[in-house]
Amino acid sequence: MAVKLELRDVTKAFDDKVVLRDIDLKVGEHEVVCLIGSSGSGKSTLLKCVNLLFPIDAGSILLDGEAITDPQVNPNDVRQKMGIVFQAFNLFPHMNVLDNITLGPRKVHGLSREAAEERARALLERFGLTEKLSEFPDRLSGGQKQRVAVIRALASEPDLMLFDEITSALDPELVAEVLNVIRGLKEDGMTMVIATHEMGFARDVADRICFLDGGVILEQGRPQDILTNPRKPRTRQFLQRIVDAGRL
Amino acid sequence: MRLSLAPDEIRSPGLWPGKQRRRRAHREEGARGALIAAASTVVLGGLVLWWILTSETWPAVQKQFFNPDNFREVFPDVLSGFWLDVKMFMVAEVLILFFALVLAMIRALRGPAFFPLRALVIVFIDLIRGIPIILLILVLGFGIPALQLTGVPRSPLFWGVATLVISYSAYTAEVYRAGIESVHESQRMAARSIGLTQVQALRYVLVPQAIRNVIPALLNGFVSLQKDVALVFILGVREGVREAQIYTASTFNYTGYIAATILFLAVSVPVARFTDWYTERDRRRKQAMTT
Numbered sequence: 001m002a003v004k005l006e007l008r009d010v011t012k013a014f015d016d017k018v019v020l021r022d023i024d025l026k027v028g029e030h031e032v033v034c035l036i037g038s039s040g041s042g043k044s045t046l047l048k049c050v051n052l053l054f055p056i057d058a059g060s061i062l063l064d065g066e067a068i069t070d071p072q073v074n075p076n077d078v079r080q081k082m083g084i085v086f087q088a089f090n091l092f093p094h095m096n097v098l099d100n101i102t103l104g105p106r107k108v109h110g111l112s113r114e115a116a117e118e119r120a121r122a123l124l125e126r127f128g129l130t131e132k133l134s135e136f137p138d139r140l141s142g143g144q145k146q147r148v149a150v151i152r153a154l155a156s157e158p159d160l161m162l163f164d165e166i167t168s169a170l171d172p173e174l175v176a177e178v179l180n181v182i183r184g185l186k187e188d189g190m191t192m193v194i195a196t197h198e199m200g201f202a203r204d205v206a207d208r209i210c211f212l213d214g215g216v217i218l219e220q221g222r223p224q225d226i227l228t229n230p231r232k233p234r235t236r237q238f239l240q241r242i243v244d245a246g247r248l
Numbered sequence: 249m250r251l252s253l254a255p256d257e258i259r260s261p262g263l264w265p266g267k268q269r270r271r272r273a274h275r276e277e278g279a280r281g282a283l284i285a286a287a288s289t290v291v292l293g294g295l296v297l298w299w300i301l302t303s304e305t306w307p308a309v310q311k312q313f314f315n316p317d318n319f320r321e322v323f324p325d326v327l328s329g330f331w332l333d334v335k336m337f338m339v340a341e342v343l344i345l346f347f348a349l350v351l352a353m354i355r356a357l358r359g360p361a362f363f364p365l366r367a368l369v370i371v372f373i374d375l376i377r378g379i380p381i382i383l384l385i386l387v388l389g390f391g392i393p394a395l396q397l398t399g400v401p402r403s404p405l406f407w408g409v410a411t412l413v414i415s416y417s418a419y420t421a422e423v424y425r426a427g428i429e430s431v432h433e434s435q436r437m438a439a440r441s442i443g444l445t446q447v448q449a450l451r452y453v454l455v456p457q458a459i460r461n462v463i464p465a466l467l468n469g470f471v472s473l474q475k476d477v478a479l480v481f482i483l484g485v486r487e488g489v490r491e492a493q494i495y496t497a498s499t500f501n502y503t504g505y506i507a508a509t510i511l512f513l514a515v516s517v518p519v520a521r522f523t524d525w526y527t528e529r530d531r532r533r534k535q536a537m538t539t
Contacts, residue, residue, distance in 0.1 A: 048437075051441055053437050053440060053441060075440075076440075076443050076444070076445055077443075079440065079441055079442070079443045080443040083441075083442075084441045086434065086437070086438065086441075088434055090434045090435060090437065090438035091438075092435065092438070092439075092452075092453050092457075093457065094456050094457055094460070103442065103444070103452060103453075104442035104443055104444070107444060107448055107452065108442065108443035108444060108448075109443075152442065153441075153442070156442060156443060
């Protein structure tokens with residue numbers, strides 16, 4: 001399996017607080033990797049570093065074998081090859097659904113309005129949101145907002161998708177519709193890195209689960225191994241709390 | 249003494265008068281409030297008026313400032329001068345809104361590559377905001393034409409308006425900046441994440457949201473500008489105040505100033521009212537959106 005994304009000794013600190021410590025991670029093409037761990041373990045920061053939204057302090061990140069953290073590389077070119085979806089949706093509130101989706105393709109990829117809208121309509125139809133295309137974000141439910149955010153990221157036709165706890169801000173009954181979108185992408189063979197608190201979902205969809213703790217990947221492996229038979233006491237403790245909370 | 253109420257007591261009409269009754273009570277209270285407000289305004293206004301009109305020098309002041317004959321005589325000139333004021337602040341406002349936005353966008357750019365540009369803008373804004381506007385008008389309005397540079401306009405009108413644009417752009421840039429900073433950081437991140445450049449992110453995502461947030465402050469600046477255009481009279485530009493001054497110089501009658509005052513109020517008060525109305529509507533909308 002070809003390596004799509006690779007992190008080598010990645011370290012990231014905010015002022016004095018080290019959030020990621022010498023992270024090594026390889027993600028193969030078409031592989032789905034779930035990042036689990038408590039809040040503040042560095043999952044979200046890791047994804048934002050990969051998207052170059054945060055500069056890293058040491059190490060390097062490679063996409064298709066090319067060091068994207070090299071200062072010579074234009075971050076805008078890199079971001080065009082990957083999509084990221086955030087916990088808080090971050091849709092543009094002053095634009096309707098269609099404009100939210102077509103902004104990137106038109107302004108970054110130079111598509112004509114017609115071509116961009118055609119692409120957007122196809123995606124909206126696939127995810128059952130066709131009738132919402134002229135709505136503004138404040139008229140959508142949380143689940144709809146998040147699906148639009150996924151479509152917006154997909155509209156640039158990335159071959160790597162990053163998901164940052166995209167169901168954490170949703171009402172429980174809306175979680176499924178968003179997770180099903182990701183299941184659909186897995187069937188397409190999309191390479192994905194997913195930070196999540198939904199352990200059941202991680203077990204379903206992940207090829208590999210990484211447990212992050214205090215800015216390091218403490219343990220990683222197949223879902224059944226990590227979730228049912230963790231080796232590290234810290235992982236066991238974390239999963240026990242999840243089980244106690246009725247989330248697994 | 250009982251501290252708690254039984255459920256049927258809570259629901260009883262004695263405690264909860266019902267929506268309708270409450271609404272009627274509100275309306276009655278509102279009407280009574282309006283009456284009190286009107287009455288106290290009339291009383292206070294009457295007192296002040298009586299105080300002025302019974303002053304010993306009032307007849308002389310009236311002749312000097314509020315003379316109907318002089319008013320009729322001077323009004324056409326002041327009005328035509330004032331029309332120049334209107335043209336000046338309309339043209340200046342459009343230029344200010346544009347230049348200030350450019351300044352604010354440059355200031356919002358991040359990264360070491362943009363440092364020289366950012367520094368330049370900050371120095372400009374600091375300097376301009378530190379100079380009294382009247383001094384700026386005198387220095388630029390008399391100074392630059394005196395240099396007699398080829399290709400540079402020498403009209404006091406041009407330099408008067410240019411100075412206002414320069415000065416107000418510095419202030420207005422700060423208004424825009426506050427607006428841009430009020431847009432949540434996550435919007436910038438989302439914009440960058442789909443591959444937009446910094447300038448594109450500002451143009452399509454941050455600035456449109458920022459402007460919506462600062463419209464009341466921009467309108468406020470516009471009201472301020474409407475009056476400050478009169479300052480160019482010190483360069484000899486024959487706008488409203490200058491016309492009034494010319495009349496006063498030849499007649500020793502100040503009614504022209506009153507005519508100018510009335511004209512300035514006639515445009516600035518409606519804009520001020522509109523600003524309040526807009527701000528209130530905006531506040532309500534935001535409230536409706538969060539509930």
